[in-house]
Amino acid sequence: MSRPLRLRWILLPLALITALAAADLRAQPPAAAPPLPDGPPAGFETLDKTEQDPWLELFPLISTEPEEALDLIELQLENPDLPIADRTRLLATRASILDRLGRSDEAAEARGELRNQLRRRRGPDRRGMRPGGFSGEDASLLSRFFLSSSPDQWVPTQPSSVLATAGGVFLLMLAASYRQSRVGRGSRGRWIGVSLVFTALGLLPLWTLLVAGRFVFERSGSASMGLTFWATGLSIFFLMAMNLRALNQLKNRSFNEITTGPIPERVAELSRQMGVHPPLVRMIPADTGDLSAMAFMSSIAAPTLLTTGGILHRLTPEERDAILAHELGHIANLSLWWFAGIVPVAASAAVFVAAWLDFPGSPVTELAGAALFFGGALATGLKRVLSRVLEYDCDRRAAEAVGHQPLASALSKIHVLLGIPNKGLLSWMIYATATHPSRDERIDAIARQAPEFEPVTVPWERGDVPRRRWAARCMTLVWLTVLAASLVLIRSGHPSEGAIANLLMLATVLIPPGLVWWVIYTNGRWMRRRMAVRGSWWSGGRVTVLSIVLMIAVLIAIGLDSAVRESAGGRREPMSIVLALSFLATFLGVLAGMFLSMLARFTARDETRIVTLLLAGDYEAPLALAERKPRRKWSPTARYNLAICHALNGDRERGREEFRKLTDEGRGPLAALLVLALLQLEDELPREVLATAREYEAAQPRDPVGPLMEGVALLELGELDGAWEAAERSASLKPDEAQTMALKGRIAMARGDLETAVRCLDAAEGMAPGDISMERGRFDLAMREGNLEGARVHLDRIRDQVMAAPLSFMQARVKRLERRWEEKA
Structure with missing residues (x-):
């Protein structure tokens, strides 16, 4: 039996990662470090007060006589009574000088020794180190003395700057959610409250660095500082995107609000029963001849229930109520709030990891990239675990509200209409890593909750349920193992091991959505081929996707090349230059693709308006728009949509003429032939339907719709044997x-x-x-x-x-x- 919000399944993975990190910290014994002095160790703080400070002699030699500076550093490091803070600064300076001299192997050894020194500094005696530790003052003074790389430093944050940043983000969130709240008729108090919470979540990575750098690790480097900037920006961007996406759904003219009829009344009754405020209900119009069956909640500032015609017309009233109650359950258990916190929490975890691994002289880019990959892998797993818990909880709430049998029956139908298989290896892989449990798992949980007087009679594969649950648990264990192993590999400091960790985390991020995307891509392949404009292959979206794929491949190659250079002891600069130029080319490709997409969207505003009006059921306005611009050269897709408007506006003959022109020109989408056949079927022209169907089958011989339309035409003509043979051919293509x-x-x-x-x-x-x-x-x-x-x-x-x-x-x-x-x- 599923239980509401089993948060222990969320907290246990985080506890395991924390325990592994703590064990790795404790694995470095602090006993080898010399004892700390009672007061601040000699360093930059006393530079003008003592003549014994080793830095006075060292500074002039760093840029003029680097070899002599190295000798002096070695001499100072042999002093057993040297304070730990000075020893750490000397090791960092030695690594920097060796890098400037091109002695990469020795620099790597120096960084390794520095890493070990910093690990020893994390022992129980670190309490007195803050005044004389490797602080921002140290780094700024070193940078003043010719250190070529960006210094690791702590940037002191004044309360006024923190308040100014928080205030700016709060105003940004207010602006982003204002229209959403107004259009969705949300309350003013909820609008301000959502903005406050989103501000706190958006700045969570910054708070994490403040706490980790000041009180946990007592230091921060340029890697963690730079990553904090990007992580905070990513969190704010994600929360802004949530607001703007919800606003776009609320403002969409084709999403008609349902204010009368049984649906709003039933939603209001179920809302009162479940103890939530009734949301707005809006209908997503069908963009094809089939009604999809989907429903989901949108907008935190103004909760809105979006549903499709399939929920209303392909399910029984009891099943429809069960789905509506399930979506209201997402309001009751605050699902959208939980989901809003995933990316900020993962970004904060990435900042914490960067602060944990960061140290003076560490490779900034590699460390920041590894922490970023860690945050992505953590967000993917958290979304999966949390979503499954919330889905079970919503099922429980819906079953208690409308009954267990209607919910089980509705879920059985919904999962069939989703197009994701419930059997086979691919189904097991998808549901083991997906955010939603499988149909059998959900129905089995409902059946276990159902009382004896209300048994669930919907059939499901009972034997598969335990195995599917174990598969999901194994995938959770794999996720935890990847996170823990990646931390260990990154901490080792070897580039090859860091590259392996990045590949593991990248696979963790890409595989779950990739499996679902593959199913959706496979199911929609015929629709894409039908709607593809012949003669047009390149678009901004395709350029962007191709460039991103190539960029990922180049990044992987850069990581492997770095590992090879480290193991071979050489630089292989030509290869590095080639990879750098390749990365630049792919980055420019992404920018070019985005520019082409924006340009196409800007130049196709009238065509977008035609689609919006068409989906909203207004067929006269697009035709009037086309009449006002008679000289404009419309794209084949726009002409296709205008022909649909003619047909649905009552002029089917004009619609058939326009579709025939498109097909004769050979540039319009092949779907024009299918719509032409449907219009001919409407006008009782079976002979012409047969000819059109065979024409389409010749253009797309592997599409099952061609022989299907041929079978319909032959059935209308009374040729039953030919109709059966055509149906068999269609079934052979798609059983x-x-x-x-x-x-x-x-x-x-x-x-x-x-x-x-x-x-x-x-x-x-x-x-x-x-x-x-x-x-x-x-x-x-x-x-x-x-x-x-x-x-x-x-x-x-x-x-x-x-x-x-x-x-x-x-x-x-x-x-x-x-x-x-x-x-x-």
Whole structure:
């Protein structure tokens, strides 16, 4: 049985990492260090008060006679009574001089000795070291005496500057969430409260460095300082992006607010029952002929429930209420607040790791990069663990509100419609690393919670549940192992081991979303091919993605090259120059891709407006916009959308003409042929549908929609054998296609084989619950059996789905089905 917010599964991994880090710290015995003096050790603080200070003789030699300076440093290091603070400064200075002289091997050894010295300084005797430790004053004085590299230093932070920074970020958050709160009708108190919390979260990396540098490690270097700047900026950017993304969803004209009907009333009732404030409810329009089934919460400043037509029209009322209650559960358990804190916490952890590993003379870039990778890997794992806990909790709350059986049934259908497989190795890999549990895991948890008088009857693979849970736990253990091993490898200081750690953490960041992306990419490959504009291959987005992939490859090569140079003892400068130029080229590629995307977005404002109006159901405004600009040369995609507007505005003949022009020119998307076939089907032109379907099949021989449309046309013509053969070809290309199974059911019905028809329609229901083609087959079956009441139910579902998804182009066919029912009644 799942329990609400099992936070121990979040705290235990963090405790394990902390324990491993503490064990690594304690592994360095402090006994080898000489005892600290009672007062501040001799150093820069007493430079003008004592003639015995070794630095007076050393400073003039650093830039003029570096070899003599090294000899003097070695002589001073042989002094057993030398204070630890002076010894540390001398080791850092020696490493810097050796780097300037090009003696990389000796410099690496000096840095290793310096690292060991700093580890000894972390012992229990460090309490008196702050006055004479390696402080910002030391670093600034050293930099004054010709040290070429950027000094490791602590920048003192005045209270006034801290308050000014916090005030500036607070005003930024107020501005970012103001419009969101106004558009979403959020309260003023919530607006200010959200801005205050986001300000604290955004500055969390800075607070971390202040605490870690002052009180934990009593030092900070340039790596941790630089990383803090970027980590704080990343946290603020992430929180700003959350606000702006939510604002974009609230301002989207195509997302219509639902204010009347049973949905807002039911949301209000469930909100009162679950003890939360009722959110706004907005409908995401269908951009294809199919209704997707999704619902999610958006906006912290003004909570809004976004849903799609599939939730309303492909689920039963009880199942719909269960999904709505699940989303309200995200308000009750503060899911959005938890998610908002993941990136700032991970960025703060990266700063803490950088401060822990940073020391004078350490490689700044490598250390900052490793800490950044660590933060990314930590954020990925935290999002996964936390999200799974919250999803189980939302399921529990929804089951208590509306019942366990409706929720289990709704989840069973939703997971089928998501397109992620529930069987096979890929399914196991995805759900073991995903943010949501699998269907079987969730239904099993609901069944365990259900009382005896309300058993869950939805079938699920009970035997797979324990194995899936163990797989998820093993992936959590792998995540923890990667984090701990990466810390150990980075701490070793060897470049090759650091490169291995970075690769491990990079894999931890990329693999979980990469698996989901692969499934989505695979499922959407035919849609992309249908909508691709022929003759256009390069775009800003493709250039950006390709450049980012190449940049990652170059970064990996740079890490490996650094490791090879370190092990070989040579510099291999030509290779380093090539890699540096490659990185610069990929970076410029990213900038160029972003510029092209922004340019395309700026120049295509009218075309974007056409899409927005089309999705909002306003078909006259895009046509009026095109008429006002008759000389403009519209892109093939814009012409495709305008042709859809003609068809949906009642002028199907003009729509067919425009689609035929696009296909004859050979530049428009191939989807124009499919829409043309649907319009011909609307106007009862099966011969033309057959010709168009075969034309599309010739252009895309591997797409199952081509033979599917051919089978529909042959069924309308009464050629049942040819229709069955076309359906078989479509099924061979995509066996789990619900529309193909529904077509086979209708063909079997026309043959009089009702048993096969029922079997095919049941299979289509399992593949895509509530699919409109399956509902059409159920209507024909009910009419054939004389079940007018059942036929009316299916007819109402078809009509509702067509109204919610006008791009299905079934308006005329629905009217013919209504006339058919009325004649029979």
